[in-house]
Amino acid sequence: MIIDFHGHLFTEWKGMKGMSPEEIIHDMDENGVIRTVVFTLNGFWGDFRKANDDLIKLTEQYRDRLIPFCTVHPNEIDKSIAEITRCKNDFGIKGIKFHPWLQGFSVVSDEMLMIAEHADRLGMILVFHDGTPPYCEPLQIANLAYHFPNLKIVLGHGGLKDYYIESILAVKKHKNIYIGTNFSAPALERLCKELNGSRILFGSDIGFGAFSLKYNLDIIHSLSISKQQKENILFGNSFSLLEN
């Protein structure tokens, strides 16, 4: 059994057609994935409330398989606070996805701290695109974990290729940071050793193309780690995070 903690569900992005919910579920079935956490793409700019409504509607029939996380824009702080409350209370949304460089804000800004405080109060999970300078380095994101030690924070890409050194320091220092697997296998092995397989969440970034789920699962299967650690990465860690 596998949970995929990182997917994007959208109809169209800059002329590129997204995968439909049915296509994503088909891919999931083929690869033994029981649930996928899905984020918007279009919502990272423009009308985020509409994008959240679209995502909720697209996943409505499949809520046992597709778990929508909402997004908001720190640059519109009042609207964002209201939207987070609405998504949580009206739709039971468990987390919020941010893409700092696409959305054009710094994770250390005052507005982001206000949002993190609100999410902490509501017990929501924050997921970040990370690893890209200048606004979403793992250690910058870890500053939120430092200020809100009970807030669960996911580094969606574990620092991408060049910043896993920061990611490892961040997870070792902050127990409330989780790491998505979307980076290189040797780095993942090193991370796995540091954390004994805990707090690492399989994520495929499904939604952009036909190969991402298979490719990212293949990375996990290539790792020289214990069976138990592999199971935790593919299922147990995400299950606990989503159920708590």
Add this chain to the structure above:
Amino acid sequence: MNIIDFHVHVGRGSRKNLSTERLIELMDKYEIDKCVICPVDEFINVKNREGNDYIIELVQKYHKRFYGFAVSNPWFGRDSIDELKRALDKGLVGLKIHSILQGFMLCEDIVDPLLQVASEYGIPVYAHTGTMGNALPFQLLELAERHKAINFIMGHMGHSDFWYDVIPVMERAENIYAETSHAGPDLIKSLIEKLGIDRVVFGSDIPESKLSVEVNKIKLLDLSAEQRECLFVSNAETLLGSRK
């Protein structure tokens, strides 16, 4: 006022060039009493011994005008430790690290043995910060937390893209000082308003900047006489006077 310029590169390298005569002429023109000098270009990354010898010679010759900082690339391993000790024993009073030129990520443990030496000698450590992504303020925070006995100077205040990180980092580590070269006056002003004047030192980074520009922007800040004294003189004296 006996201004101390905390950051000057002197000598002729592949890129930079500033002669001693020209430097002293500039210092006299802008009422700089003393400055902290370190080598340029390839003397920072590979020709460390040659670079240090040049600085040692200048400090001996102009001991009333110059403080010298040593350079030592951590990739030279055991040799880098020996070279740093040699330079410090010959009268240099600090260590300059430049993770971009020297080719490591600022927070990596490769630099720890050199910092151990710095700690034993009680000397300050100047770190270049800013873009590229391997010389970031939050990476410096990791070093500052690992080596609490060392005073670190955050060179250029993360200029340019990482200006947002300067205050969040400095409020978390008492042993990080900001050096003002290249940073905009508004940022320096807000740093002083937020964290006080005690951990800000004036630096010009000539020949990479103009001494006139660097001095004039501080004058824009409308500081009290006491604050100016701290920023231009006494904070630097405190840092430079810590050697055991």
